[in-house]
Amino acid sequence: MVQVNNLFKTYKKGFAPALSGVNLTIQKGDFFGLLGPNGAGKTTLISIICGLSPANIGTAYMNETDILRYPEKIKKYYGLVPQDIALYPSLTAEENLRFFGRMYGIPGNTIKSEVDFWLPKMGLSNHRHKKINEYSTGMKRRVNLIAGILHKPSIIILDEPTVGVDVQSRVLILETLKEINSKGTTVIYTSHYLEEAEDLCNRIAIIDKGRIIKEGEPAQLIAQENPCSNLEDLFIKLTGKELRD
Template structure:
């Protein structure tokens, strides 16, 4: 039976001056080598939850471990074992793709020969080898997404956090990104994924938690969630049934 690489117990987060908890008593185990989707409407608590697991936010209460390490005593060790690919591009626009990757790779402590080899292999894998010396500012959205992904995985993280990894890209870029992520997963990387692309999540994720108002409403494989929901034909039907049809785009 697979081990749980992430264990979350009674996790809470309430922002200063907020009336409600953004994350409200979430307990969850994520198994090693899972592709785990955390899905929910705008304001459901997805980003807050992931930000805590990445060490960017301190919980109000509760605990979690990553690969049996507690952030209280092992923050640096955890940071070395996780990768983060944010929705916003974490790249310097005036630098070339290769310069960006050299910079981020050096932050991970990768040595020159190893780093150079990793960069060249990754650029080739995502179809950017002919654009390595072009400034990021001149890249298309899909090219930026692919380079953004490379920047987050060069140190071969055990756990990879993805926030909308294919938003705003063409079909070809999306396919390259998803196939590359599936390869990483097969090679031992556990993936935590959030997106509003429900069809993509249904095809990509091995397990899903649907959250709203800071709480988990359902958890299971896509097939299990569809089977458990009356009249549901796909994950979108499940999502609407659990979270409602009310618009969530208010600021």
């Protein structure tokens, strides 16, 4: 479970606060979508939840552990699939995954069996010895995903995991996340694809300008806000058409 209360965050060079009093509760087993326009504060909130960035004010807990005080203690609970690809370009897919496996403290033979399971599942068996800088974007995203879930965390946090990938890669990534979630893993993800989020998430929060402006079950939120027929309608109604920086 993840719980944040009254989080405020201003970057040193930032003019406006990136987060302005965010409250959020994510329950065990949720498939939770954090949705918002560019610059809304999604990545900032994720980096605080993962203990990678401090907040100015507020509290944040993961499985009852105080994230802001003990960021090292929560690392065992979650796997992060970051917005920017976090792989070593000059290493092969297999070398990258072995590196991440060792970093998570997974025993060598378990790393091997996990890598042998995940590379074919992600359609990469023929490319395991190819360097990441020779991969297409979709292939990199698939390896980025494996790197975040290799150690079987109880919470998986993904920042725009399907951005820039083809339909085939997207379907595979989303089906994998659905499958993992159906076995009890909590999934927290950000996306700009609202149809995708409406289909996948049991709960969503819409964030804009550092504030959560709506939170709940997608179908209920859509039904409450007449005349909205889908999540995209609701999103536009709540956040408007003005472009963000």
